[in-house]
Amino acid sequence: MKERIAGRRPIGIFDSGVGGLTVLRALRRRLPGESFLYLGDTARLPYGTKSPGTVQRYALNAARHLVDHGVRLLVVACNTASSSALPELAAACPIPVVGVVEPGVRAALRLGASRIGVIGTEGTIRSGSYQSAIARLGEGVSVRAAACPLFVPLAEEGWGDHPVTDQVARHYLEPLLQWGAGALILGCTHYPLLRPSLERVAGPGVELVDSASAVAEAVARIPEAAAPSTSGSGAGEVYIHLTDASDHFLRVARMILDGPPRHLEVVHLGEG
Amino acid sequence: MKERIAGRRPIGIFDSGVGGLTVLRALRRRLPGESFLYLGDTARLPYGTKSPGTVQRYALNAARHLVDHGVRLLVVACNTASSSALPELAAACPIPVVGVVEPGVRAALRLGASRIGVIGTEGTIRSGSYQSAIARLGEGVSVRAAACPLFVPLAEEGWGDHPVTDQVARHYLEPLLQWGAGALILGCTHYPLLRPSLERVAGPGVELVDSASAVAEAVARIPEAAAPSTSGSGAGEVYIHLTDASDHFLRVARMILDGPPRHLEVVHLGEG
Numbered sequence: 001m002k003e004r005i006a007g008r009r010p011i012g013i014f015d016s017g018v019g020g021l022t023v024l025r026a027l028r029r030r031l032p033g034e035s036f037l038y039l040g041d042t043a044r045l046p047y048g049t050k051s052p053g054t055v056q057r058y059a060l061n062a063a064r065h066l067v068d069h070g071v072r073l074l075v076v077a078c079n080t081a082s083s084s085a086l087p088e089l090a091a092a093c094p095i096p097v098v099g100v101v102e103p104g105v106r107a108a109l110r111l112g113a114s115r116i117g118v119i120g121t122e123g124t125i126r127s128g129s130y131q132s133a134i135a136r137l138g139e140g141v142s143v144r145a146a147a148c149p150l151f152v153p154l155a156e157e158g159w160g161d162h163p164v165t166d167q168v169a170r171h172y173l174e175p176l177l178q179w180g181a182g183a184l185i186l187g188c189t190h191y192p193l194l195r196p197s198l199e200r201v202a203g204p205g206v207e208l209v210d211s212a213s214a215v216a217e218a219v220a221r222i223p224e225a226a227a228p229s230t231s232g233s234g235a236g237e238v239y240i241h242l243t244d245a246s247d248h249f250l251r252v253a254r255m256i257l258d259g260p261p262r263h264l265e266v267v268h269l270g271e272g
Numbered sequence: 273m274k275e276r277i278a279g280r281r282p283i284g285i286f287d288s289g290v291g292g293l294t295v296l297r298a299l300r301r302r303l304p305g306e307s308f309l310y311l312g313d314t315a316r317l318p319y320g321t322k323s324p325g326t327v328q329r330y331a332l333n334a335a336r337h338l339v340d341h342g343v344r345l346l347v348v349a350c351n352t353a354s355s356s357a358l359p360e361l362a363a364a365c366p367i368p369v370v371g372v373v374e375p376g377v378r379a380a381l382r383l384g385a386s387r388i389g390v391i392g393t394e395g396t397i398r399s400g401s402y403q404s405a406i407a408r409l410g411e412g413v414s415v416r417a418a419a420c421p422l423f424v425p426l427a428e429e430g431w432g433d434h435p436v437t438d439q440v441a442r443h444y445l446e447p448l449l450q451w452g453a454g455a456l457i458l459g460c461t462h463y464p465l466l467r468p469s470l471e472r473v474a475g476p477g478v479e480l481v482d483s484a485s486a487v488a489e490a491v492a493r494i495p496e497a498a499a500p501s502t503s504g505s506g507a508g509e510v511y512i513h514l515t516d517a518s519d520h521f522l523r524v525a526r527m528i529l530d531g532p533p534r535h536l537e538v539v540h541l542g543e544g
Contacts, residue, residue: 043326044316049428054315054516153425156321164439171436244326 010035010239011225012071014062017045018156018249019189020077021256022212023100024238027075030216031225035237037071041269043243046152047080048121048188055123059085061269063093065241073224075215076100079188080121083129096224103218104185104211105133109141111207113182118145119172120187121152130187144179145187148172152190156248161196169194169201183207193252239263282307282511283497284343286334289317290428290521291461292349293528294484295372296510299347302488303497307509309343313541315515318424319352320393320460327395331357333541335365337513345496347487348372351460352393355401368496375490376457376483377405381413383479385454390417391444392459393424402459416451417459420444424462428520433468441466441473455479465524511535 011031013024017040024038039062041047047055059081066074074097076082076089082099090097108116116138118130125147134143150168159165176184184206186192192210202208219225240261242249254260283303285296289312296310311334313319319327331353338346346369348354348361354371362369380388388410390402397419406415422440431437448456456478458464464482474480491497512533514521526532 043322049518049520050315051517149429150422150425153422157421164436164443167436167439245323246321248321 008035009070009072010037011073011075011219012036012066012069013038013075013077014041014059014066014081015039015077015189016041016047016058016080017246018042018252019152019193021253022189022192022210023075023077023215025256026212026216027219028238030213030220033236035239037066037069037239037241039066039241039267040246040249041243042246042249046121047078048123048152049149050123052084052123052127055080056085056088059089060092063089063097065267065269067093067095069241071095073219073222074098075219077189077215080123080127083120083124083127096222098215098219098222100189100211100215101129101133101187102137103214104187104209105130105137107211107214108183108185108209109134109138111183111209113207114141115179115181116141116143117173117176117179117181117184117206118143118187119148119151119176119184119191120145122147122149124187130185144176144181146172146176148188151194152188155190155193159197160194165194165197166201169197173198173201177202177206181206183209185209186211237263239265241265241267243267243269280307281342281344282309283345283347283491284308284338284341285310285347285349286313286331286338286353287311287349287461288313288319288330288352289518290314290524290528291424291465293525294461294464294482295347295349295487297528298484298488299491300510302485302492305508306497307511309338309341309511309513311338311513311539312518312521313515314518314521318393319350320395320424321421322395324356324395324399327352328357328360331361332364335361335369337539337541339365339367341513343367345491345494346370347491349461349487352395355392355396355399368494370487370491370494372461372483372487373401373405373459374409375486376459376481377402377409379483379486380455380457380481381406381410383455383481385479386413387451387453388413388415389445389448389451389453389456389478390415390459391420391423391448391456391463392417394419394421396459402457416448416453418444418448420460423466424460427462427465431469432466437466437469438473441469445470445473449474449478453478455481457481458483509535511537513537513539515539515541
């Protein structure tokens with residue numbers, strides 16, 4: 001590792017790109033003083049349109065990189081990877097692995113809606129991960145899901161509050177709203193960036209569930225997350241590794257993290 | 273190679289995904305009876321948002337794969353790779369390498385417009401490849417370029433004739449139309465799939481230049497393309513290699529090639 005991470009071992013966070021920074025932000029708020037190592041697989045994004053086998057291979061590459069860099073806990077902040085590769089990641093990693101699906105579902109169920117809508121990438125929706133978690137955890141709760149392939153590019157374009165996004169959202173959400181969804185799980189870490197348009201289209205009767213803070217709560221309850229700090233040195237730092245240098249990532253990171261990342265490195269993962 | 277390509281060595285075509293099939297279609301029309309090996313790097317698409325260094329690495333991987341499989345000529349059907357990696361590919365390959373930029377520019381110049389607009393991915397536009405080819409080849413011709421990041425996802429979504437695409441196109445094209453572009457180069461092989469919306473927005477006074485047939489013409493003029501046939505066996509076949517199994521690719525391929533591909537294989541390129 002080119003840049004040594006001082007002090008106690010960081011918490012690792014992994015996403016295909018920039019979306020997982022919303023989870024990093026929630027984790028920093030919930031666990032201030034912790035250090036984080038965030039890996040964005042920007043050279044191979046997006047994951048949401050790729051096959052489960054390829055997503056598993058990429059996710060295992062990424063997890064190995066983070067484990068090799070000494071993280072003590074792995075947060076899979078990518079919904080597609082959480083949906084397609086969580087058992088494989090848990091089996092391959094000698095540390096606790098936390099996905100985003102179950103925390104998001106638990107947060108939605110706490111709202112008490114009997115009809116829950118889920119939106120996500122093609123990979124996430126096709127995997128059925130949200131649908132089966134709701135069936136398992138929510139008695140008497142029914143679920144409908146919709147893949148929204150244009151939402152990630154719209155978020156990446158910075159059109160989170162834009163008439164085109166409103167129109168696309170109406171197209172994707174209409175069937176869920178007509179059906180009477182009382183809560184809508186944003187099953188992709190990019191989607192909170194579209195919140196202004198999504199709120200306008202969903203209307204006041206539908207609660208939007210962003211899993212970022214639910215994931216932060218789930219992580220905080222894991223003993224490894226709360227291990228006593230050994231040294232103040234390096235604490236509270238955010239280290240970012242990217243597989244491709246990306247101006248776009250930096251722009252969004254600056255916005256989400258309220259400033260430019262201080263420790264940034266471009267890394268090559270190799271093939272799994 | 274799992275499936276031997278019989279007869280004379282095929283022409284290799286490479287794209288990040290499905291867009292280059294428009295070039296394959298034009299080549300089959302221009303060179304009927306030829307065999308083609310098409311490689312779509314679907315596991316790592318899109319290229320248009322990634323850094324030049326990463327695009328070069330991926331393009332060299334892809335070219336090596338095609339050369340190893342015996343192609344006698346390489347068509348780089350991806351505008352981003354043509355813009356960022358053509359000299360590197362030409363230096364690394366022992367066969368002729370044809371990109372899409374110069375044929376597209378020559379086709380646009382033949383229309384006689386004094387103001388040419390170029391649209392493409394962020395990577396293509398940032399590279400300045402079209403701008404410098406027009407400056408070099410077109411005396412007294414001026415050029416303006418616009419990156420259109422949402423066009424590839426819209427084409428992938430199948431919204432080539434859709435009010436949302438019209439609205440997005442108006443947003444991206446307005447500055448070029450106001451400026452008075454007489455021709456508009458579709459500097460991305462996905463964009464012909466958006467032609468209905470693009471024609472509506474550009475209006476009858478602007479010629480849309482799709483480089484696919486221009487590339488086919490350029491290829492047909494290369495001696496290696498016209499090498500005498502050694503055997504009828506395997507002639508006229510299309511072999512498709514993908515780095516990720518993709519239902520989406522198959523759907524679009526069926527549409528563009530007027531039927532399902534007969535020879536399809538998922539391959540791993542490894543890292544360059």
